[in-house]
Amino acid sequence: MKADKVLDAKGLACPMPIVKTKKAMDGLESGQVLEIHATDKGAKNDLAAWAKSGGHELLKHEEEHEVLKFWIKKG
Amino acid sequence: MTEKKTTNIILFSGDYDKAMAAYIIANGAAAYDHEVTIFHTFWGLNALRKDEPLALKKGFLEKMFAKMMPRGADKMGLSNMNFSGMGPKMIKHVIKKHNAMTLPQLIEMAQEQDIKLVACTMTMDLLGLQQEELLENVEYAGVAAYLADAENGNVNLFI
Numbered sequence: 001m002k003a004d005k006v007l008d009a010k011g012l013a014c015p016m017p018i019v020k021t022k023k024a025m026d027g028l029e030s031g032q033v034l035e036i037h038a039t040d041k042g043a044k045n046d047l048a049a050w051a052k053s054g055g056h057e058l059l060k061h062e063e064e065h066e067v068l069k070f071w072i073k074k075g
Numbered sequence: 076m077t078e079k080k081t082t083n084i085i086l087f088s089g090d091y092d093k094a095m096a097a098y099i100i101a102n103g104a105a106a107y108d109h110e111v112t113i114f115h116t117f118w119g120l121n122a123l124r125k126d127e128p129l130a131l132k133k134g135f136l137e138k139m140f141a142k143m144m145p146r147g148a149d150k151m152g153l154s155n156m157n158f159s160g161m162g163p164k165m166i167k168h169v170i171k172k173h174n175a176m177t178l179p180q181l182i183e184m185a186q187e188q189d190i191k192l193v194a195c196t197m198t199m200d201l202l203g204l205q206q207e208e209l210l211e212n213v214e215y216a217g218v219a220a221y222l223a224d225a226e227n228g229n230v231n232l233f234i
Contacts, residue, residue, distance in 0.1 A: 013175035015103040019184065022106040053107060 001060055001071050003035035004028060010039045010067060017043050018050055021072075025056070028074045033059065036070040043068050082109040082230040083221070089118025089145065090154035091163055091178055097234045098181035104230060105188035113185070114221045116195035119234075120202060122148045122182065123194055123209045137203025144202065148178040186212060193220065 007024045009017040017038045024034055036047065044061060047070050051058045055075035062069050082104035086097045097113060104111045115123055126147035133141065145151045153162040170177055176184065185192065193214045199205070206215065225231050 011174050013173055015099050015106065016176065018106045019102055019188070022108070050107065 001035070002033065003071060004032040006035045006037070008037050009043075010037050012038070013040055014042055014046070018046050021047065021050065025054075025072070025074055030074050032074050034072050034074065036072065038068050038070070039066060040068075043070070047072065080107070080109045080229040081224060081227065082107075082111045083225040083228045083232070084111075084113045084230075085221070085233045086113055086115050086119035086122065087117050088154070088234055089121045089151055091148070091151040091166065092153050092155070093234050094119065094122045094148065094151060095178050095181060097232070098178065098185055100230075100232065101190050102181060102184050102188060105185070105190050109229070110191075111185075111188075112191040112193060112221075112224050114193045114195065114216075114224075116198045117202070118144070120194055120199060120204055120209070121145045121151060122178070123192065123213055124148075124204070125208060125210060126150070129208055131205055131207060133203055133205075140203045141208075148182055151178070182210075186210075195221075 005024060005028060007020055009020050012020065017040050021034070021036055028034060048058050051072050057073040057075060059071040059073050082101065084097050084101055086094060088094065101111050101113050121144050124147045126149065152160065153166060156162045167177060191214060192212070193216050194209055196215050196217055
């Protein structure tokens, strides 16, 4: 999936993935897609909830060699 | 856009672990685009203390308090398994190992995210703490200011 920006949040623990995601998202325009890589096991629920609350869309997520990848479209 | 949601946390505890929880929630809430306030009262005020000793005019009791209370976030003890100071050392070790953030880092991050850090002036008087002893960019207020923030708040916590 194509992304406008990729955020590497691997190795970071709560609350950093969400703090970094917000910062990265602030730099994008509505409709653009942010790709996030994280290793924090809570990231899946955290990012899904965060995207929903902020009016963004979690397009897709997958797991690859213990790295969780997310694609969020800015609302 | 609707009006911003707010998160209001009262940090009463002077324990390292409880303060960590408060600051993690606060930083998370800021990432949720909430307006976040941490209202520090009683032992929670110690999280805002500078770590260097300052020569200030104080009475005997105030000097005793100043000596006995932790000077700054890094010196705070744990609510559980403190083991006379060994506990915090162990916790800081595992924090590093798991790439989590220490309490001083969380406080710095909170300031970067424009979280409002408030010190309760009444309890500052009780504990003999003066503004010079606390971090820069801290606001000073009392119960009414807290209530004004909290009455329409979406998340209200007492830690």
